[in-house]
Amino acid sequence: MIRLFNTLGRHIQDFEPMDPNRVKLYTCGPTVYDFAQIGNLRAFVFNDTLRRTLESAGYRVRHVMNITDVGHLSSDADSGEDKLEKGAKREGKTVWDVADFYIRAFEKDTTALNILPPNGYHGKAEPYARATDFINEQQDIIGLLLDKGFAYITEQAIYFETAKMSDYGKLTGQKSSDKEVAARPEVVVDNNKKSPQDFALWFFTVGRFASHSMHWTSPWGEGFPGWHLECSAIIHSTLKEPIDIHTGGVDHIGTHHTNEIAQTEAAFGTKLANFWVHNEHLLVQDEKMSKSKGNFFTLEDVIKRGFEPLALRLLFLQSHYRKQTNFRWESLSAASSFLKNLQAWADLKFQDTLHKNGSDVNYGVVLEKIKECLFDDLNTPETLAVLSQFIQKTEKNRVAKDNFQTFLEHLDELFGLDLSKRADVGSEIKSLINQRQIARQNENWSASDALRNSLLHKGVEINDTEQGQIWRRV
RNA sequence: GGCGCGUUGGCCGAGGAGUUAGGCACAGGUCUGCAAAACCUUUUACACGAGUGCGAAUCUCGUACGCGCCUCCA
Numbered sequence A: 001m002i003r004l005f006n007t008l009g010r011h012i013q014d015f016e017p018m019d020p021n022r023v024k025l026y027t028c029g030p031t032v033y034d035f036a037q038i039g040n041l042r043a044f045v046f047n048d049t050l051r052r053t054l055e056s057a058g059y060r061v062r063h064v065m066n067i068t069d070v071g072h073l074s075s076d077a078d079s080g081e082d083k084l085e086k087g088a089k090r091e092g093k094t095v096w097d098v099a100d101f102y103i104r105a106f107e108k109d110t111t112a113l114n115i116l117p118p119n120g121y122h123g124k125a126e127p128y129a130r131a132t133d134f135i136n137e138q139q140d141i142i143g144l145l146l147d148k149g150f151a152y153i154t155e156q157a158i159y160f161e162t163a164k165m166s167d168y169g170k171l172t173g174q175k176s177s178d179k180e181v182a183a184r185p186e187v188v189v190d191n192n193k194k195s196p197q198d199f200a201l202w203f204f205t206v207g208r209f210a211s212h213s214m215h216w217t218s219p220w221g222e223g224f225p226g227w228h229l230e231c232s233a234i235i236h237s238t239l240k241e242p243i244d245i246h247t248g249g250v251d252h253i254g255t256h257h258t259n260e261i262a263q264t265e266a267a268f269g270t271k272l273a274n275f276w277v278h279n280e281h282l283l284v285q286d287e288k289m290s291k292s293k294g295n296f297f298t299l300e301d302v303i304k305r306g307f308e309p310l311a312l313r314l315l316f317l318q319s320h321y322r323k324q325t326n327f328r329w330e331s332l333s334a335a336s337s338f339l340k341n342l343q344a345w346a347d348l349k350f351q352d353t354l355h356k357n358g359s360d361v362n363y364g365v366v367l368e369k370i371k372e373c374l375f376d377d378l379n380t381p382e383t384l385a386v387l388s389q390f391i392q393k394t395e396k397n398r399v400a401k402d403n404f405q406t407f408l409e410h411l412d413e414l415f416g417l418d419l420s421k422r423a424d425v426g427s428e429i430k431s432l433i434n435q436r437q438i439a440r441q442n443e444n445w446s447a448s449d450a451l452r453n454s455l456l457h458k459g460v461e462i463n464d465t466e467q468g469q470i471w472r473r474v
Numbered sequence B: 001g002g003c004g005c006g007u008u009g010g011c012c013g014a015g016g017a018g019u020u021a022g023g024c025a026c027a028g029g030u031c032u033g034c035a036a037a038a039c040c041u042u043u044u045a046c047a048c049g050a051g052u053g054c055g056a057a058u059c060u061c062g063u064a065c066g067c068g069c070c071u072c073c074a
Helices: A038-056 A083-091 A095-112 A131-147 A229-237 A250-268 A299-304 A309-317 A329-350 A363-375 A380-393 A401-415 A427-441 A445-457
Strands: A002-006 A011-015 A022-027 A060-067 A151-153 A157-160 A199-204 A223-225 A243-249 A273-279 A282-284 A325-327 A460-465 A468-473
Touching: A002 A273, A022 A038, A022 A229, A038 A060, A038 A095, A038 A243, A038 A273, A038 A282, A038 A299, A038 A309, A038 A325, A038 A363, A038 A401, A060 A095, A060 A229, A083 A095, A131 A151, A131 A157, A131 A199, A131 A223, A131 A229, A131 A250, A157 A250, A199 A250, A229 A250, A243 A250, A250 A273, A299 A309, A309 A329, A309 A380, A329 A401, A329 A468, A363 A380, A363 A401, A380 A401, A427 A445, A427 A460, A427 A468, A445 A460
Parallel strands: A022 A060, A022 A243, A243 A273, A282 A325
Antiparallel strands: A002 A011, A151 A157, A157 A199, A199 A223, A460 A468
C-alpha cells in the first residue's frame, strides 16, 4: 500500500486509485521562457520518483504534463508583458520560437537526469501538452462557466466569480477574508472585478495587453487565456477529471491549484483530483531559488563545474521532497562522491575476482525494503540508507553476476541512476591490468607500480585486495 | 494580518518517546612489498524555555529565528 501526503486534508493517506490497475497522474510543467533552474528540476525528479514508485507497485500510470507557453504575466508592473513576450524581446525572436527553444532545452535537461517523459499525451513535437494547443478546449470551459453563471465579463477580461464556489480555497485552509489583497506590489488591480480573488479566464487584447502577440479569436472577443485555465482544459481533454493524483510545487497551492479546482468543479460538476501532492522548494543561501530572483543555477552550470547530471539527481534523492533543501556546491560534491562509489560498486560486475559466496545474498529482501520506504510517502533518503547499509554488509561476499545485474536493473527502475548500464573497461586497460598481475606475481614491484600509475593516468584506479586486483574509474 | 513549512553533529540530510540513520569530509588503527580500497575505532547532535511522562531530540504550550504563499514561479 502506497501512502502519500495529501495537501487536501494535510495528512498522509493510503493511496488507492479509482481503477485498481491504473493511475491518472497530472503534473504542472514548466513555463518555457528561460532555461529550467535546478529547483525546477528537483520538482521533476520528485514527479519521476512518484511515477516510478507507482509503476513498481504494479500500476499502469498514465502521466500527462503541460507546458505553459502563453499568458503568465511577468512581474514587471509597467511593461504589461508576459514572460514569453519578455523572453522574445530579450532574444529578438517570436514568442513561438522562444517556447520551442526552451521546450527543447527542457527535454534535454530532463533526459540527462533520467526523468521519464510523460506517456499520457503526445503533442506535435514533444511528449507534453502545450497550453496553446488547447485554446478551443479552454474556450469551451469559459463557455460552460458563463452558461452556469460562474463567470462574468468586464472590459478587460472574463473573470471567474469565486464567491459562487462555497468551498473556494479548500486546498489552503485560508479564509478569503484573511487574504491580503495584492500581496505583491506588482499585482495590477482591476476595479471592475467583483472580488479581489476573482481570477481571469480570458484576457482581451485591450489596454495593457493591446499589443500582446499571442492572441486568438473567441466568441467574446480577441484575446488570450488566463493563467490557470490550461491545466483544467488539458486534464479534461486527456485524462478526464477526476484524476488520481495532481502534483506541483507548493507555490501553486494557494492560487494556481485552488483556481484549477474551482474552474473544473464549477464547469463539470466533478472533483478534479483525489490526491494533491506538492514538493517543497530548493533554497540557495536560505532563499528560494527562482528565476525571478535571479539566484538560480541551471543544469548547464552543474555540468560546467564538472558534475554529472545524475549526481544532482542523487542529491535530490537524498532529501525528502516535502522539505526545503538548501543547495550548496559542497553537498553536490558529496553526492557526486557517493555516486562514484555506487558506480564503482556496480562496476564489480565486470570483475570476477570478488564474486563468491553469491548465494548468501538475498537481493529480493533489499528491494522489498527499499520499496517499503518509497511507499511510505516517497522516503528516498531512507532507501539510500538501506542500500548503503546493504552494500557495506555484503562487501565481503558479493554475488553471482547474473543476480547482480538484475538487481542493478531493479535499482535503476526505482532510482534512475544508470547503475545497470555501465560499460566494461576497454581491452587496452584490461591488458595493462593483466600485465600488472603478472608483474605482481613475479614480485616485480617497480613494474607493478609503473603500471598502476599508467592506469591511473588513464582514469582507472587499481586496488589490491585479498581476492586480487580490482579497478574503479576515477 | 492570514495560511503553510522548518530549526538535528564539520557540511548535506533521515528518523521521531527508551536501542546504528545514511552520504560526504576529518582523525587514529588493522591489513599491504608500497599505496589505495576495505574493515575497525573515535570525536562534533537534536534552536531556547516550561509542561506531561519512569523516560522527550521525538508529545503539548510558549519564545526566538528562518523560508514560502496570499493573482510570476516547481
